Amino acid sequence: MKKQNILWTTLLIVGGLLFFWLVLLKLILQLKKGRGEPCPTSWSWIVDNPLRRWDVRHALDRAGLRAGETVLELGPGPGAFTVDAARQVGPTGRLIAVDIQPGMIAQVEARVKAAGITNVETHVASAYELPLPDASVDRAYLVTVLPEIPDPVRALREVYRVLKPGGVVSMTEEFLDPDYPRRATTIAWATAAGFEVAARYGNWWNYTLNFRKPVGPA
Numbered sequence: 001m002k003k004q005n006i007l008w009t010t011l012l013i014v015g016g017l018l019f020f021w022l023v024l025l026k027l028i029l030q031l032k033k034g035r036g037e038p039c040p041t042s043w044s045w046i047v048d049n050p051l052r053r054w055d056v057r058h059a060l061d062r063a064g065l066r067a068g069e070t071v072l073e074l075g076p077g078p079g080a081f082t083v084d085a086a087r088q089v090g091p092t093g094r095l096i097a098v099d100i101q102p103g104m105i106a107q108v109e110a111r112v113k114a115a116g117i118t119n120v121e122t123h124v125a126s127a128y129e130l131p132l133p134d135a136s137v138d139r140a141y142l143v144t145v146l147p148e149i150p151d152p153v154r155a156l157r158e159v160y161r162v163l164k165p166g167g168v169v170s171m172t173e174e175f176l177d178p179d180y181p182r183r184a185t186t187i188a189w190a191t192a193a194g195f196e197v198a199a200r201y202g203n204w205w206n207y208t209l210n211f212r213k214p215v216g217p218a
């Protein structure tokens with residue numbers, strides 16, 4: 001066998017085995033966790049590890065965070081994106097992280113403290129009752145959060161309330177998530193909450209959809 005063929009065969013076998021184990025893990029998690037339940041704090045290692053961070057590495061770029069913005073991160077979990085997002089909005093901006101689980105927010109706070117960042121505000125709260133005034137944030141992003149919420153449209157209506165007119169909410173979903181929703185489902189939820197599609201990225205394995213709150217009355 002040629003050297004090149006051996007290399008390709010090895011790559012195919014290793015890639016195939018990795019894919020098999022990841023899909024098996026997704027199925028096991030699907031069985032363990034009911035739909036519409038938050039990902040337990042003890043599963044932080046599953047959402048925050050180098051392989052997973054690599055798989056969703058485009059989430060923040062696609063969300064289009066800008067310096068000086070006030071940004072809501074809904075469902076930060078252990079905070080895999082929080083520090084990078086806070087750096088992107090910079091010292092003149094503000095990153096507001098809201099999660100329903102105190103254990104997740106504690107991990108975010110430890111991470112932010114270790115990074116020496118001071119522009120992050122944290123809240124333990126439900127997506128249904130965001131502790132923020134109307135039209136107070138420029139942008140929001142959610143990475144694999146919405147399908148964990150029993151009533152995603154209600155949660156998106158609340159995001160709509162706190163966004164400024166013209167503000168954008170960005171949602172990233174990945175196939176390996178046990179709650180993965182198809183793009184059409186995410187679009188249906190967002191349009192039911194009053195949003196307009198602003199941008200689409202990615203593919204069936206991993207996608208980001210950005211939605212805009214219209215400037216005029218809903």
Ligand SMILES: C[S@@+](CC[C@H](N)C(=O)[O-])C[C@H]1O[C@@H](n2cnc3c(N)ncnc32)[C@H](O)[C@@H]1O
Pocket residue numbers: 037038039047048074075076077078079080081098099100101104125126127128142143144145148149150
């Ligand atoms: C799968 S984790 C994703 C964490 C992070 N966004 C990431 O991609 O690494 C989903 C997070 O959403 C939070 N969450 C689920 N339901 C929620 C709700 N109703 N309100 C606020 N946060 C919620 C969970 O507690 C969990 O931390």
